[in-house]
Amino acid sequence: MSSNFKKTPFGFVPPNWSLNPLHSIVERVTEKNENRSENVLTISARDGLVNQKDYFNKSVASKNLSKYFYLRKGDFAYNKSYSKGYPYGVIKMLEKYPVGVVSTLYICFRNKKKDVNNEFLKYLFESSLWYNEVRMIAKEGGRAHGLLNIGVKEFFDIMLPFPTIKEQQKIAAILTSVDEAIEKTEQIIEQTETVKKGLMQQLFTKGIKHTEFKDSDIGELPVSWSVIELSEVVEILDGQRKPIKKADRELIDGEIPYYGASGIIDWVNDFIFDEPLVLLAEDGENLKSRNLPIAFKIVGKTWVNNHAHVLRPTSINIDYLEYYLESIDYEKYISGSAQPKLNQQTIRKIKVAYPSELEQNKIASILNEIDEKLISEKKGIEYLNSLKQGLMQQLLTGRVRVPINDNEEVSS
Known part of the structure; x- marks a missing residue:
């Protein structure tokens, strides 16, 4: 040094x-x-x-x-x-x-x-x-x-x-500017997620450019749409799931995602599934709080434990299914109070708004575009946080010095 x-x-x-x-x-x-x-x-x-x-x-x-x-x-x-x-x-x-x-x-x-x-x-x-x-x-x-x-x-x-008070102020101002950029990006993400939620509600009840509607078991829908049960358009693969205890997972650590009710919880070196599927949470407090996703798509080699139902779409767009299942209210389907649960018999009977294949594809495409924007903004957050950590390490130790002008006014 x-x-x-x-x-x-x-x-x-x-x-x-x-x-x-x-x-x-x-x-x-x-x-x-x-x-x-x-x-x-x-x-x-x-x-x-x-x-x-x-x-x-x-x-x-x-x-x-x-x-x-x-x-x-x-x-x-x-x-x-x-x-x-x-x-x-x-x-x-x-x-x-x-x-x-x-x-x-x-x-x-x-x-x-x-x-x-x-x-x-x-x-x-x-x-x-x-x-x-x-x-x-x-x-x-x-x-x-x-x-x-x-x-x-x-x-x-x-x-x-x-350092001196002026250098402290200058360092704080630089880091504050990064924090402000992070906050603005977080606001964009929050606004985009609000727009997505409202758009999902609109698309799954009004569709795209429909003018005639009818009453149904799940509310007003376009005349050309039908209402089906989930079991009519998916194959449920719950019998293939296999939970692994944490201690045992440590012995097979790898690069293949191990999924639970709300997403990836670990990584292992083996897989059960190797295809696009939709997971639907089976149990947990999140079924009511909705702080994390309930329905989400998985692709490639994966392992799933017994806390998420595994759905293989047979006659429905997989992205449409994912978005639709994430959009609905599960309160009437949930059993148990201490430990909320969606059992398999119940999810088979979940009512699904079912437009034509062409319209399913269009709806999924619209929502995918919004998700791509969200992914981009979240990557921006990751970059800014990484930048901030690097700047703190450099500036707060004096490895990188900030120029100080004795006549310069720096906000305190």
Whole structure:
């Protein structure tokens, strides 16, 4: 490494950067809520500090919020729970709301230094640069109940690298611009998915350019359409499914997707099917919440467990079938309350709106075009996230320096 850098616990950083213990930069927040706010927050690694009900679709907080920590916008919270991809927990800044409350299991703090940019601090904690410091203070064998055993004092003693305030601001501005691009792309995806949902409803009830309609068992449909049962247009291959225990899957790790109720859950080195098929979830909470796909197409060599029905289309466009099954409400078909289930006898009787082959192809083509746009935008998100990670690694260590003009005004 060049002599222009100095060695630190984070690797080499520029010589004019300072190393500071966290306690010299921030102050701990232990202010109690005293029932001022009901905005209970939880930490999402992806979305930051978010409303608990919005995140879990329910409240998991205690009824008495008076002892919860009271946070203001710009404050930070550290969740010591470790998870895949986040071995030392997650630290996030409160951005979405003016105030909120969090569990006292979190370590909370706020910036107290005028020469430390809050956005820079946010990105420092979004990176993995602080992991090594926390790794050294996490007590061995102290991972009870999914929480790292890290003392509060030891946490506030971790060392962090800081450039000058102007360079902090410039770095934060660059990373913020990437975040803004990510947010705009996410909005495009959300809008496109809303359009797709409305279009599916229109296409599966009104079709394309029809003017005459009739009543049917599933509502008003074009006169030329018929209503059939699912069993009339698919062959159900559930008898060929075979679940594999996780421990056994580890012994046959490979490149062939292993599917469950909502998509790929693992990879194996053997296959059951090698053809285009549609999977329809058999059980699980997702049948009601619909947070993940219920019906989806699989192609090529695949292995499917016993949590998804396997459908081979016989006289229906496979894409039309996939979209149609994903569009309908399954509430009347679901049995079981503790564990919602779509049994095979029931799915055989699912009513399907059945246009001509030509119109099925046209409807599938329209929806495929929208999916191609969604795939393109999601790839854009992946690229931007990868770009952001690379920039954080380079900018937050000074490997790439940003030009600073003493007369330049940089937003804080």
